[in-house]
Amino acid sequence: MESPSRTGKTPSSAARGVRRVTFVVGLAALITGCREAPSARAASLKQVAATREEQLARRLAAAQTDSTKDPPVAMWIMPSELREISGLALTSRGTVLTHDDEIGKIYEIDPKAGIILKRFTLSGLPHGDFEAITIAGTDVYLLESNGKIFRFKEGADGAEVPYSKYDTHLGKECEFESMAFEADSARLVLVCKKVLMKGANHDLVIYRFPMPLTDSTRPTVITVPMSELAGANRWKSFHASDMNIDPVTGNYVIIASRQRAIAVVTPEGDVVRSGPIPAAADHNQAEGVAITKDNLLLISDEATHVPADLSVYPWRK
Amino acid sequence: MPVLRGLIDVLTMKSDRPVRRLVAYYVIVAIVVALLTTFFPREITAIAAKGIGDVSEGPTVLADALSSPTASGTFALGSLLGVVITTVMILFGALVLMLPVTWVYMSARPSGGQHNQNVVQTLIFLPLVVAGIVFMVQNSLALAFSLAGVVGAVRFRTTLRDTRDLVYIFLSIVVGFAAGVQSLAVGAVVSIIFNFVLIVTWRYDYGRNMLMTGASAQWSRPLEALASPTGDHQIPDRDLLLSLTPEKANALADRFGRVSATMGKKKKARYNSVLTVMTDDVPEAQKRVEEVLNKVTKRWDLDEIVTNVGKPSEIYYLTRLRKSVPRDTLLTAIHEHAGEAIESATLEGGEPVEDGKDAQ
Numbered sequence: 296m297e298s299p300s301r302t303g304k305t306p307s308s309a310a311r312g313v314r315r316v317t318f319v320v321g322l323a324a325l326i327t328g329c330r331e332a333p334s335a336r337a338a339s340l341k342q343v344a345a346t347r348e349e350q351l352a353r354r355l356a357a358a359q360t361d362s363t364k365d366p367p368v369a370m371w372i373m374p375s376e377l378r379e380i381s382g383l384a385l386t387s388r389g390t391v392l393t394h395d396d397e398i399g400k401i402y403e404i405d406p407k408a409g410i411i412l413k414r415f416t417l418s419g420l421p422h423g424d425f426e427a428i429t430i431a432g433t434d435v436y437l438l439e440s441n442g443k444i445f446r447f448k449e450g451a452d453g454a455e456v457p458y459s460k461y462d463t464h465l466g467k468e469c470e471f472e473s474m475a476f477e478a479d480s481a482r483l484v485l486v487c488k489k490v491l492m493k494g495a496n497h498d499l500v501i502y503r504f505p506m507p508l509t510d511s512t513r514p515t516v517i518t519v520p521m522s523e524l525a526g527a528n529r530w531k532s533f534h535a536s537d538m539n540i541d542p543v544t545g546n547y548v549i550i551a552s553r554q555r556a557i558a559v560v561t562p563e564g565d566v567v568r569s570g571p572i573p574a575a576a577d578h579n580q581a582e583g584v585a586i587t588k589d590n591l592l593l594i595s596d597e598a599t600h601v602p603a604d605l606s607v608y609p610w611r612k
Numbered sequence: 613m614p615v616l617r618g619l620i621d622v623l624t625m626k627s628d629r630p631v632r633r634l635v636a637y638y639v640i641v642a643i644v645v646a647l648l649t650t651f652f653p654r655e656i657t658a659i660a661a662k663g664i665g666d667v668s669e670g671p672t673v674l675a676d677a678l679s680s681p682t683a684s685g686t687f688a689l690g691s692l693l694g695v696v697i698t699t700v701m702i703l704f705g706a707l708v709l710m711l712p713v714t715w716v717y718m719s720a721r722p723s724g725g726q727h728n729q730n731v732v733q734t735l736i737f738l739p740l741v742v743a744g745i746v747f748m749v750q751n752s753l754a755l756a757f758s759l760a761g762v763v764g765a766v767r768f769r770t771t772l773r774d775t776r777d778l779v780y781i782f783l784s785i786v787v788g789f790a791a792g793v794q795s796l797a798v799g800a801v802v803s804i805i806f807n808f809v810l811i812v813t814w815r816y817d818y819g820r821n822m823l824m825t826g827a828s829a830q831w832s833r834p835l836e837a838l839a840s841p842t843g844d845h846q847i848p849d850r851d852l853l854l855s856l857t858p859e860k861a862n863a864l865a866d867r868f869g870r871v872s873a874t875m876g877k878k879k880k881a882r883y884n885s886v887l888t889v890m891t892d893d894v895p896e897a898q899k900r901v902e903e904v905l906n907k908v909t910k911r912w913d914l915d916e917i918v919t920n921v922g923k924p925s926e927i928y929y930l931t932r933l934r935k936s937v938p939r940d941t942l943l944t945a946i947h948e949h950a951g952e953a954i955e956s957a958t959l960e961g962g963e964p965v966e967d968g969k970d971a972q
Contacts (some may be wrong), residue, residue, distance in 0.1 A: 340671050350679070371674040409674040532737060540832060570821065 312436050344408035351607070352409050358609050365573035365608060367593075373411035373603035377402060380595045380603045382427035382474070382537050383583035384435070391585055392449070393595060393605075394428050394437060399445065399458070401428070401435070406585075406607055415450030417456045426536060426582075427474035429483070431506060436483065438474040441466035444483075446509070461508045469493055469500065472582070473538035477562065480544055481506045485514075486535040486549055497532040498520040501547070501564070517564040530554050530564050539585045541610075550594065552583045557584070573608045586610055613954065614892075614924060616640070618887065630719055630811050637712050638804060660796045667879065698794070702747060706739040706791040709803045710784060716807045717780050719813035729776045734801070738781065739788035741755045746792020867928075883930035884940070885961025889923040891954045898927060900950040901957070906930060908937045909944055922954045931961070 347369075373380050379396035384404070391414060394401050397419030404410070417437075423535060428437040430449075437445040437458075438567040442465040447458035465471070469487035477484050479505075489502040499519040502510055524533050536552035546562045546567055555578055560571035572578055574593060583595035592610040597603050618639075623636035630911060644786025649656045662864055714735050718727045749755045772778055813819075887905075891897035894917060905912040915928040938960050946957045 336671075343673055347676070354678075367678065370677040372677050373674065374672060404674075409676055411672040411674065413671070473946065605674075 302383060313440075321460075327543040329484050341408060344405065344410060347408045355609055361499055367577075367608050368573060368608040369402075369407070371406075371605045373598070373605065374411075375602075377411075378598035378603045379426060380597060380605070381582045382429075382438070383474075383539065383585040383593055383595055384428040384430045385539070385542070385585045386430060386449075389587060389589075391605075392428055392430065392435065393583060394425055394503075395529050396425055396597070398583075399425065399437065401437075402448075404605065405430075406587070406591070406605060409605075411490065413452035415452065415454040415456060416476075417445060417447060418455050420455075421445070421458075424426075426472040427485075429474050429476045429539075431476040431478075431481075431483065436474065436476070438471055438485070440472060440488075442469065442471055444474075446508070454576055463502070463504070463514070465502065465514075469502075472542065473535045473549065475539050475547070476538055477503070477545070480562070482506065483549065484540075486538045486547075488534050488536065499533055499535065499549075499558075501586055502558075515603075519560055519564050519566060523529075523566045524558055524560075524569055526566065528556065528569060528571075530556060533558065534581050537584045541586045542555060543586075543590070548584055550581050552578075552581045555581065574606070578606070614762055631808070631815075634712055634716070634807055634811065641708060653699065655697065659698060659705055659791075659794050661794075661798075667947065699744070699747065702743050702791040702794060702796065703740050705796040706743050706787050706799070707736065709787050709791075709796070709799055710735055710739050712807055713783060713787075713803055714779065714798045716810055717777075720864070728777060730771060731780065735780055738784040739791060742788025743791035746789050749792075749795075769858060789939055800875070814824050865946050866917070881932075883913070883932045883961075886915070886948075887912075887929040887931050887942075888958045888960070889927040889929070889950075889954050890956045891927065891950075892924050893953050894919065894925050894927065896953040897950055900953050901927070901929070901946055904942070904945045904949045908934065908942050910934050931959075 299600040303378070319511075329487075340543050346552045349542075351369050358368055368485055375577065377393070377395065379403040380393050381396045382394060384392045388401050389407070391402055399421040400414065401416070402414050403412045405412055423433065423443075424440040425437055428439045429436050429438075432526060433448060434446050437447070442463040442521055444463065445458045446461060447456045450456040463485070464484075467552070468491055470489045472487055472488040472490060473486035475484050476482075483504040483506060485502045485503070490496075498521050501517050501519070502514040503517070504514045521531070524530070529553075530580055531536075531555060532554070533549075533551045534553045535549050538547055538549040540546070541548055541559070545562060547562065549558045549560060550572055551555065551558075555572055555575040555592060556569065561567060573592070578594060579595040579599040581594050582597050583593070585593040586608075588594065590610040592608040595603070596604045596606070619640055620633055620636045623639060624632040627633065643659075645656065677744075714732050717735060718732060721727055741895070746757060749759055753943040764796075783803060786802055788800040790796055867943075887901075889897055889901055898914075902914075910932040912929050912931040915930050916926075917928075919927070931942075933939065943957055943959055946954070950957070
């Protein structure tokens with residue numbers, strides 16, 4: 296019996312197998328190729344940092360020659376994970392720690408190179424209305440708007456760090472958004488954004504807690520009259536959204552998001568100067584401020600209709 | 613697909629039970645995902661559980677708003693490839709999750725119900741489109757509003773025969789969303805639970821009027837009869853015929869006509885069975901099977917060869933068995949002689965004839 300051959304050529308199963316294996320290996324190689332080796336990534340990060348610092352130095356030099364204008368010398372756009380960027384705290388390395396507004400997640404940013412260096416979280420990722428951060432020695436302090444303070448050690452990238460909690464018991468008196476550590480007098484300084492007591496006037500109230508914080512710790516209070524703070528400005532109130540300490544003069548540098556204002560106050564409560572923050576129109580929601588040792592003013596803005604950012608200005612005293 | 617089907621067959625020991633086959637499929641997917649996660653943890657986390665791995669992403673270069681993107685240009689090519697690979701992976705992930713949903717949709721029909729081929733295909737396409745849209749829109753309110761405007765201009769007015777089909781459509785949207793926001797793990801959990809809940813409620817005909825017979829029984833009986841090894845090859849359920857596509861029905865009619873013509877209308881037909889061989893290597897399979905047929909059948913003829921791309925080709929033989937050779941012996945001989953040259957061999961048809969009596 297003869298059987299007709301009515302079929303075209305079909306690739307053998309071995310050839311198909313080889314083709315499939317080649318495809319899978321090729322795909323794996325493509326994916327692997329897209330991942331940068333850690334050493335290559337570190338090298339390219341260094342290169343980016345060097346280029347950006349050089350660029351920043353050039354812009355600063357240009358800004359020194361024309362001190363009439365106050366554009367930022369750098370403005371880093373924050374990723375979506377940091378759209379609610381809030382307080383800033385300067386580290387001894389010249390970097391800043393910042394945090395998410397709603398969860399206990401801390402980021403370290405190099406403000407000159409515009410690189411997020413690391414992220415770590417508080418154990419259990421606590422939720423809250425976190426408003427300010429500061430560093431005192433080896434401890435980091437994170438402030439909730441109700442006056443509760445989280446204390447923890449700085450963690451490595453990706454780490455989860457344990458914390459302890461301290462209640463200032465001032466949550467009913469004040470809404471807080473500002474905190475800084477005054478190294479000279481070893482005091483934790485908290486500025487009241489809004490006095491919650493009925494009939495309170497608009498004066499700026501500053502609480503100072505001697506360290507270490509214990510249950511028996513009681514703050515001292517100074518009040519800066521609104522009239523002095525406003526000076527020639529037309530502010531009726533000053534809602535402090537963050538504060539930091541000028542590492543050179545030791546003065547308190549306070550910003551107010553709503554008024555788009557910045558004020559410099561001595562530890563004794565005297566107003567050194569006050570006025571609009573640089574490029575005020577561009578700061579829709581300034582939530583963090585810091586002054587570096589090499590005279591740079593850092594201002595962080597929460598995302599509004601534009602992404603969150605960290606702006607760098609020359610600090611003119 | 614044949615490889616996947618083969619793997620599922622191995623895991624389920626060729627069981628036809630939908631739950632077993634589903635479990636086998638998900639076990640295979642889980643193994644593949646585990647392997648991929650071992651070798652590419654960052655990529656898999658990025659598409660399956662974005663947000664969970666955010667904490668240990670390592671250094672991130674921020675965009676410089678004051679200068680051209682040259683500063684971050686170092687990563688431009690890598691970022692582009694990264695986006696392409698992420699997109700491909702989320703789309704492929706959505707497809708992997710929706711395949712079993714389509715199987716469940718096609719199998720677990722209520723009594724007498726037919727599945728809608730358009731819905732089956734929509735279940736495959738829709739999550740891909742939704743994932744693409746969501747991937748583009750995420751984190752951008754402006755894009756979301758623009759999209760609403762664009763989609764608002766397109767009108768969908770399809771009436772679904774079975775309102776239950778809508779649930780499948782919703783599921784495909786959920787899987788598409790999960791893929792788009794790079795949280796395929798959520799989509800996987802939803803689709804897996806959906807599939808098993810649906811299979812179980814269908815199997816036990818949850819909510820059925822107690823006076824009616826079970827849906828699964830109604831569905832499985834005709835198939836059992838059709839695939840019965842006893843040789844009772846009839847199609848007792850007209851719904852089964854109605855569920856064929858026009859192309860399939862025509863092809864079936866052609867084959868019936870041709871086989872009928874070949875067999876003739878004599879009392880004793882020349883051939884009484886049809887041997888179907890599935891193979892990836894037609895010439896080799898043909899050679900080996902025909903050697904067996906020469907030895908063990910009374911007579912045979914090659915009826916048709918259907919060459920397929922992407923799935924095994926089919927060879928059909930008309931055969932007349934010797935009475936001394938049971939059908940199982942023929943199939944065993946074919947499997948032994950053809951070995952790996954064939955995927956499967958099945959014999960449909962009548963009774964063997966006695967040696968000598970029918971010899972022509």
